[in-house]
Amino acid sequence: MITTASASLSPEVLKDARRRERRVAWRQTRVAWLFIAPAVFMVSAFLLTPVVFNVILSFTKWQKFTGLDKFAGFANYARLFAVPYFSEALSNTAIWVVGAMVLPLAFGLGLALLLRNIPLQETFKSLFFLPKVLAPTAVGAIWYYVYAPHGVLNSAVAGITGQPFDVGWLYSAQTVTPSVIFTFVWQTVGITMVLLLLGLAAIPRDPIEAARVDGASGWQIFRHIIWPLLLPTVLVVTILNVAAGFTTFDLLWVMAGDYPGKRTLSLAVYMYYESFSNGAWAYGSAVAVVLGAMVIAVTAALAVLQARVEKNIR
The missing domain is CATH 1.10.3720.10 (MetI-like)
Known part of the structure; x- marks a missing residue:
């Protein structure tokens, strides 16, 4: 982290330090997303997607294998x-x-x-x-x-x-x-x-x-x-x-x-x-x-x- 103690450094050094800090933070974010991506995919595929589909289905006239394309409102x-x-x-x-x-x-x-x-x-x-x-x-x-x-x-x-x-x-x-x-x-x-x-x-x-x-x-x-x-x-x-x-x-x-x-x-x-x-x-x-x-x-x-x-x- 860049602190107030670094105020005596030249602007170029501070700018370069901030740039390196942003790169490190971006790398850490990518690594974090890489680790949680499988969990996000599994939750989306097996939980969120069926829930959304179920909500959409409740507004249709689906009766067995017919009526999925017919809108029923409420x-x-x-x-x-x-x-x-x-x-x-x-x-x-x-x-x-x-x-x-x-x-x-x-x-x-x-x-x-x-x-x-x-x-x-x-x-x-x-x-x-x-x-x-x-x-x-x-x-x-x-x-x-x-x-x-x-x-x-x-x-x-x-x-x-x-x-x-x-x-x-x-x-x-x-x-x-x-x-x-x-x-x-x-x-x-x-x-x-x-x-x-x-x-x-x-x-x-x-x-x-x-x-x-x-x-x-x-x-x-x-x-x-x-x-x-x-x-x-x-x-x-x-x-x-x-x-x-x-x-x-x-x-x-x-x-x-x-x-x-x-x-x-x-x-x-x-x-x-x-x-x-x-x-x-x-x-x-x-x-x-x-x-x-x-x-x-x-x-x-x-x-x-x-x-x-x-x-x-x-």
Whole structure:
């Protein structure tokens, strides 16, 4: 860098130094772009291009293999609010997002606080984390048989009560969404717990010890010290779980594939059903655009909140 200390040098020397500095900066920029070019190409080819094509497709009349060249304007988006299935799928998605945001966080935080200072912590962490390494389709297949009319859950309840118990957990509108949400929580609570344990480990011990010396209770320490310092990690976990709640498809499709109104289970399932079962590809693209906009809006709001929280902590 050319500093004020170089003011005593001749103009020619300063000009030559600035020219060399610009050449070095240009070479560094070219090298940097050379390294990131493969990533830029991959993201553009496999992410941005399909997204742009999907948005364009939502304004056409593409029905299976016809109508791609016909402009439909906002007809596909207007149809969203005229079809009752969309509103049902939207409400179920809202339930999904709230469940994915609250339940894994609540159980994961409870487990993290319980396991952080006990013996055999690593063993318990591994046990709770184990479901996360399983494929969602495998988890869905396992829990499908748990919730089956003559499956594990009904048999266990019948054995405890001594009375026949035959509830169609995955065949009723009142129970299908909570049942699949419970499965989602069972699979994701382990990773939530691990991330929160990392956040707890990063909290300095001095304020906690000082509060204990001053006679603060465990709840006061958690509320006034641990929770504010853990909040950035909580928001990161929330963003991940909310995005997963919006886009969960495999669990729903595997577990509730026989549910009569399966297209209403979530917007992701509704999008797939309309696109590939009904062949309404343009309309399915409109559903995908709305779903993507919702994910971006909610995660962006949470990211802004996270930045403000971190700024306040500093």
